[in-house]
Amino acid sequence: MKKDMICISCPMGCRISAEWGKENIITVTGNKCQRGDVYGKEEILSPRRVVTATLNINSSWLGRLPVMTTGTLPKEFIDSLLNKIYKFDLDVPIVRNDIIIKNISNTGIDLIATRSVRT
């Protein structure tokens, strides 16, 4: 089997292909560096993404707080994370890098604030 994709590990955006057979050995081609090889194999075995979003805060000057995960999250956990994020209503102050959700779905990945909001 073969899957064509674009490597999103850096802005170069190489077009890469992952091919695998009965032995489940995955060969990646088209990548310009080792990160593309890792990305192509991970996309077949367990695709992951960094999640960025915004959530409601009770602030007098900012309506929503930008947040992101501290690492890549397996895709199967992203919908439930977004559902939690969109139900949040946080009080300020919040300091950049504050943990909003710790250890998402036992992955060891946290959701953190990406900016500070004082009032």
Ligand code: SF4
């Ligand atoms: S293969 Fe390497 S150079 Fe190409 S997009 Fe991926 S990380 Fe960037």
